[in-house]
Amino acid sequence: MKAKNVFSALLLWGMTGLIGSGNVQAEGKIKIVATTTVIGSIAGEIAGTEAEIYSIAKPKRDPHFYSPTPRDVLKAKKADVLIHGGLDLETWRGPLLDAVGKPELMWPNGKRQIDVSAGIELLEIPPSLSRAEGDIHAYGNPHYWIDPENGKRVARNIAEGLARLYPEEADFFLKNAGIFEAKMDIKIKKWTALLAPYAGKKIISYHKSMIYFLRRFGLVSAGEIEPKPGIPPTARHLATLKKIMKEDQIKVILKETFHENSTPKKVANDTGALIVIFAQAVGEVPEAGDYRSMMDYDVRAVEAAFSPVFPSIRRIDEKTALDA
Numbered sequence: 001m002k003a004k005n006v007f008s009a010l011l012l013w014g015m016t017g018l019i020g021s022g023n024v025q026a027e028g029k030i031k032i033v034a035t036t037t038v039i040g041s042i043a044g045e046i047a048g049t050e051a052e053i054y055s056i057a058k059p060k061r062d063p064h065f066y067s068p069t070p071r072d073v074l075k076a077k078k079a080d081v082l083i084h085g086g087l088d089l090e091t092w093r094g095p096l097l098d099a100v101g102k103p104e105l106m107w108p109n110g111k112r113q114i115d116v117s118a119g120i121e122l123l124e125i126p127p128s129l130s131r132a133e134g135d136i137h138a139y140g141n142p143h144y145w146i147d148p149e150n151g152k153r154v155a156r157n158i159a160e161g162l163a164r165l166y167p168e169e170a171d172f173f174l175k176n177a178g179i180f181e182a183k184m185d186i187k188i189k190k191w192t193a194l195l196a197p198y199a200g201k202k203i204i205s206y207h208k209s210m211i212y213f214l215r216r217f218g219l220v221s222a223g224e225i226e227p228k229p230g231i232p233p234t235a236r237h238l239a240t241l242k243k244i245m246k247e248d249q250i251k252v253i254l255k256e257t258f259h260e261n262s263t264p265k266k267v268a269n270d271t272g273a274l275i276v277i278f279a280q281a282v283g284e285v286p287e288a289g290d291y292r293s294m295m296d297y298d299v300r301a302v303e304a305a306f307s308p309v310f311p312s313i314r315r316i317d318e319k320t321a322l323d324a
């Protein structure tokens, strides 16, 4: 691996005179750094063999609070392009880029950064920007990629961003975005049909990270274990939540792998609810090998939660889901 990197670096070094004047492959691969594995997965489908992609936040870590490693900093230093989620999804993005010191990768004006949230209809935009209570969704809810229609927008943003930076390959990137959208449309039809019987059903989530998925498929959030995004639950908040769950007969709690399990387990014990692992990252569960298979897993997990005859559900007592 190291030898290959050295070789690529030498190849790039020797051909710097060609940059911007020919096809990308002749100059070495584009070094893309993506902030999350979802962005990395979609970027891989758009850039194909033209790029070498490195995803920073590991799949079983909270994307809000990831701590970049020295290797992450090194990768970002060598990056030709940074692709990120925008908003305040990656609270660590600013400090990382300060350490990297490349203005062209910095949001919002850097020429070699692509913000994949562009053009997405954001939900829960607060009336004023405030972090007084530690809220980490200050610009609106940043968990938009679990609506598969937004996944298509992410792909389009990546393709358009790369086309702008590498105009000689624009057709290739834009064609791949079209292929991505067509594949997604086939899946979205299937997913919509699978979840249609459960329209209007209510769920609880740990973090306020499910709303785009729920809205797309006609499901309803009845509350979160966290009283506010990023704020740990209090006894009073949990009592209110359990009361709502009992009154409304809410039997499903969705959570990512990286939030603690003891509180959801207590809530589930007191209300008879089922805890379901909902993957927000490629690689978070073994089934989530790429963006489409992650969404596939999530749809089937939610379907199985409402209709427990299906065997595909992954519960928190399964070791693989907790192996963070």
Ligand SMILES: [Zn+2]
Pocket (backbone or CB within 6 Å): 064, 136, 137, 142, 143, 207, 208, 209, 229
């Ligand atoms: Zn969040």
